[in-house]
Amino acid sequence: MAPQRFREQFAQIQRTMPDVPLAMGPDDAGEFLYEKGVVLARDGEEARVVEDTVRQHFTTFAGLSADRVRRAGPQTNRSGITRIQVADPGEGDGSGDPAVAGALRALSATEGRAGRRLISRNHVVSIAVNACPGDEPVPVPPGGQPNPAAAEAAHDPDGAVRVLVIDTGLMHDHRSYPLLAHTRGDAQAEECGEDGVLKQYCGHGTFIAGLVAAVAPNTDITVRGTLNDAGAILESEFGEKLFEAVDRDGWPDVISLSAGTSNGRTDGLLGVDAFMEELREQPTLLVAAAGNNGSATPFWPAAYADLPGYENAVLSVGALRGDGEFGACFSNHGGWVKAYAPGERLISALTGFDSPVPYVYQHSTYDSCRYGFTYACTCHHPRHTGVLSEDGGSAKPDQVMFEGLAQWSGTSFATPVAVGMIASLMTAQAQTDPRKARRQLLEATTEFAEVRGAHVPALLPPTWRPARVSLPSARA
Known part of the structure; x- marks a missing residue:
């Protein structure tokens, strides 16, 4: 099926x-x-x-x-x-x-x-791989390296850029991953079920924190488990939870948010309007995922970047495929998406390295790209059979083991790459204004990619390694 x-x-x-x-x-x-x-x-x-x-x-x-x-x-x-x-x-x-x-x-x-x-x-409101998953994580064999690789920079606790990741919490053994030694925050709720199998989307927040730390080592990262309940929350609760997250430690330099929803409208999300209005008066920059529906429909809160008064306060981020030259098949797109970063087959920490943990795939791969692309995208590669797709069928779902690093795709992960590049610029130029750093980064960007016929700014970290993508054409 x-x-x-x-x-x-x-x-x-x-x-x-x-x-x-x-x-x-x-x-x-x-x-x-x-x-x-x-x-x-x-x-x-x-x-x-x-x-x-x-x-x-x-x-x-x-x-x-x-x-x-x-x-x-x-x-x-x-x-x-x-x-x-x-x-x-x-x-x-x-x-x-x-x-x-x-x-x-x-x-x-x-x-x-x-x-x-x-x-x-x-x-x-859900993490951007939830109701519209880019793909599920794929194990990286022992000895594999993160991608983007860790930049060469020292961590200075007095001058570190403060980054707040609003997502699922941190895995219990995250500190055994060297890049996350300085990371703090909420614990991931219920990492595994009674069968000892990793739950769906556990490690999402840890993976994101690892990407920020790889691109920008001089960051003080806090991860809040606002979306610990399988990455989903009602809009009526989300605004209040956002306020709670910033109230705990004060407004940070940058918020990394890989969550949202479309709503069929172009004027924002009622449940977060009060938070967004207060954000506009703060010096904080919100960097938000554009979502994985392969659609031009605005995805909120990312699409606030296109509303008057929020141009400097919000950066919406879409995903590039593995070669960095074109948009990933799943990435949302349109004029409201202001920048794109690598978001396909990135490598970061899913867990720490205390012990291997099993995971059973939830979704089966497609026979071909569900958005009509012809390259080897995450819709159908690598192949696996999932529990939810079979729905009681005879095919046995695939189980894998994670031993630390994972490969994962989605605008969820393009977002922290963009966060890291902004934070890295702030460190390099002793810049204390994240919104000014955002503007400087986009103005200085010389790389561009093609997304649905449009040429868009491509934020490519120096330590990111393009993947070789085999395809007869960019678009079917």
Whole structure:
């Protein structure tokens, strides 16, 4: 059976959120996931407008009565978001939610008069390889080397660039990997299941931290396990978690974020608007992954880089394939993606080196590229059979052993490469302003790549080794 990764991950994420009924959107198109029966609004007068408007239109929603339109949970604080229940979340299946769609339509005219959005689905925000995986990690034999390789620079704790990685936590043995000796933060939750097999996406945050440290050794890296729950979180919780992450240690120089969601809109993500507005007033630079849907649809928060007022505060990063000359097949693209970095078959630490750990593949590879490319991309190489794709079939899933280093692909990993290049420039030029460093890096970039016919800035670290890619043409 041909693997359908988005639907496979829908089932996987639903299992990690058993108390939150989820639906695909929009209308079963498989672009994003969201909570059934619930919409979001800003606290205060806007929430009251949403509630009143939905009540007035309740007869258009199948099975909805006026007394069921209510606050669905406690209001958050700094994120300023209220969950409003508009239907029974247990009704229907995961192929969409007519009540939520009806609530959005009912507010469309009011939003037009207000001049801004009043209502939103409660999207699932996930690490950028989650609902749209680039691929799964591949073991690197003992003796293999990281790629990018470690740059030659000393770590100066007094002058190190402060980088906050918001992701899954750190593997328990991460300090046995030399590049992560100075890294601190939250522990990865539940690394292995009861069978001793590594859980899906465990090591994601460790892998990212290793890439930052390889490109920019003079960094003070903190990893927060904001996305420890299989890399997924509801939008209604995400904004508050972002505030918590920066509150613990203060605003850093750079935030590396390999998570997000599309939402079918071009004006941002309601649940993180308050955080983004505060970010704009801080000196911090947010570097965010563009996502792995192979799409031009904006992926948030990365796409804030294209909104007025955020040009200097956010850098959105897409992925280049192994040769660095073209975009990776899976990478999102478009004018809202401001730079690209290597993101295919990078090598970093998945675990430490205490002992080997087994992993069972979750997705089967395709017979050919699912985006129509003709090079040896991660859609179909290297070959493996996965548990979720077989769905009880007779084929046995492949199991591998990790002994430290792994090879992995995704915009998740192009992002920390870009973070490392910005941090490295800051160190080399004694630059203390990360936003100025971002601008200087892009202005000084002389390398370019081709992505869907467009020539884009290519951020290629000096220690990165291009992979030889065999292909008859760049695009099918």
